[in-house]
Amino acid sequence: MNPSPILKPRPWSTIAWNGIAFSHPARWQPGRVGRRHLILEANSQPVLELKWQTIRGRFSARRQLKRLAKRYPSAGFTPCDLQAAPPAWQAPLGNYETTCFKWQDGPQTGLGALLYCPQCGTATLIQFLFPSRSPMPAATSAAVLASFRDHARSPWRQWAIFDIMARLPASFTLLRHQFSIGRYTIAFKDAGIKAVLYRWAPASVLLLSTTLAEFGARQLSLGLDAARPEPVRPDGSVQWDPPAVPGRLWQRLMRPSARQRMRLWHVAAKNRILGVEFSGRKVADLDLFNEICAYYETT
Amino acid sequence: MACVPHKNSAVRERCLESGEVRLSYPAAVRPWAATLSRLFRGEAPPQRRRQLQLDSLGSAVWRLLDGRRSVAQVVAAFREQYQLHPKEAELSVTRFLKTLGERGLVFMKIDDPAGDQGR
Numbered sequence A: 001m002n003p004s005p006i007l008k009p010r011p012w013s014t015i016a017w018n019g020i021a022f023s024h025p026a027r028w029q030p031g032r033v034g035r036r037h038l039i040l041e042a043n044s045q046p047v048l049e050l051k052w053q054t055i056r057g058r059f060s061a062r063r064q065l066k067r068l069a070k071r072y073p074s075a076g077f078t079p080c081d082l083q084a085a086p087p088a089w090q091a092p093l094g095n096y097e098t099t100c101f102k103w104q105d106g107p108q109t110g111l112g113a114l115l116y117c118p119q120c121g122t123a124t125l126i127q128f129l130f131p132s133r134s135p136m137p138a139a140t141s142a143a144v145l146a147s148f149r150d151h152a153r154s155p156w157r158q159w160a161i162f163d164i165m166a167r168l169p170a171s172f173t174l175l176r177h178q179f180s181i182g183r184y185t186i187a188f189k190d191a192g193i194k195a196v197l198y199r200w201a202p203a204s205v206l207l208l209s210t211t212l213a214e215f216g217a218r219q220l221s222l223g224l225d226a227a228r229p230e231p232v233r234p235d236g237s238v239q240w241d242p243p244a245v246p247g248r249l250w251q252r253l254m255r256p257s258a259r260q261r262m263r264l265w266h267v268a269a270k271n272r273i274l275g276v277e278f279s280g281r282k283v284a285d286l287d288l289f290n291e292i293c294a295y296y297e298t299t
Numbered sequence B: 001m002a003c004v005p006h007k008n009s010a011v012r013e014r015c016l017e018s019g020e021v022r023l024s025y026p027a028a029v030r031p032w033a034a035t036l037s038r039l040f041r042g043e044a045p046p047q048r049r050r051q052l053q054l055d056s057l058g059s060a061v062w063r064l065l066d067g068r069r070s071v072a073q074v075v076a077a078f079r080e081q082y083q084l085h086p087k088e089a090e091l092s093v094t095r096f097l098k099t100l101g102e103r104g105l106v107f108m109k110i111d112d113p114a115g116d117q118g119r
Helices: A061-070 A138-148 A214-221 A249-254 A283-294 B031-041 B057-066 B071-082 B086-102
Strands: A012-017 A020-025 A030-033 A037-042 A043-054 A078-081 A099-103 A108-117 A122-131 A156-161 A165-170 A175-182 A183-188 A193-200 A238-241 A257-267 A272-280 B002-007 B012-015 B021-026 B049-053 B104-108
Touching: A012 A037, A020 A043, A030 B086, A061 A099, A061 A108, A061 A122, A122 A138, A138 A249, A165 A183, A165 A193, A165 A283, A183 B049, A193 A214, A193 A283, A214 A238, A214 A257, A214 A272, A257 A283, A272 A283, B021 B057, B057 B071, B057 B086, B071 B086, B086 B104
Parallel strands: none
Antiparallel strands: A012 A020, A012 A156, A030 A037, A037 A043, A043 A122, A078 A099, A099 A108, A108 A122, A156 A165, A175 A183, A183 A193, A193 A272, A238 A257, A257 A272, B002 B104, B012 B021, B021 B049
């Protein structure tokens, strides 16, 4: 019997996105980021795909597998139970209702699992993709699966994607997101609160001939007058509390106008600019704003 | 990503005081314009040149094109210079090179270890 190969420890990264979290080899990069869909790539080829959804009512693995099989009509799609999966998968997937599957379409192979968590009602498709002649090491896929989490055990939810990390209350839902070259925007909402996280790079170029306040005023559509005098805080960040936009008279009578706050700061060591835009109707909401800013960072 | 980008030898570059690069390159003459010129002037239309000023990031990428670095190496150097996320650096450099290629400012060569080079 051959001894198990000794795997050198490699750098790993973590993704936490809209209710799920997992670790992966650092050389895998997000290629597609949807609301509940992720594809990671290595050398521009997909290596990992995840799709997840909260299931209301009864979960049917059979129905989900039928849908999945339709994506690979000529690939010999084969479902199997956990016992038939790589042995290294047994322990990580023991807490889920699991159905594994495999397919091969010429030079490409897919090996994955459909997971259902009875605790949170989340069904997740995870599949690893690799060339048929060069299988992915079972230790790698098992390590990814072992790190997989599909529900938060605290009132806070982590968000980590690309080079940003944040922590928001678990009640905040993802409103929209955009990852453009040089600018990331992620917006959340919860009842009467809206929060938007921004990230700009490279700061050295963006701030070459402008101040952080002028840059922020332009990016947040505040008008350049908002940069004079510069609203600089003791820690070097800039912050605005623009006046609330008055609504119709009956709206103002029924409820107070939303309070807004915006803060930008320059992370010189990482050559990034981070920003948080926030609106809420209660004074206490602004305490939450400070909490969000404190835990928003770039890696 | 293994291809090596090469600058078009007809491109002239000038480094401005700001550090940005301004490129000058021959503009393609449309066939109908060349025909009209021959009809009415009896000669081919004069060679015109177009100017393109690159911003600081574009200028940085342009300076990295030395005819030896592959696209992957250009991406790595650009990423290190600006501390960008790997995917961000890859997308910005490849899109920029694609734009330069569409204007005829760069072309790609596949580096053949045997010594023969082709497009």
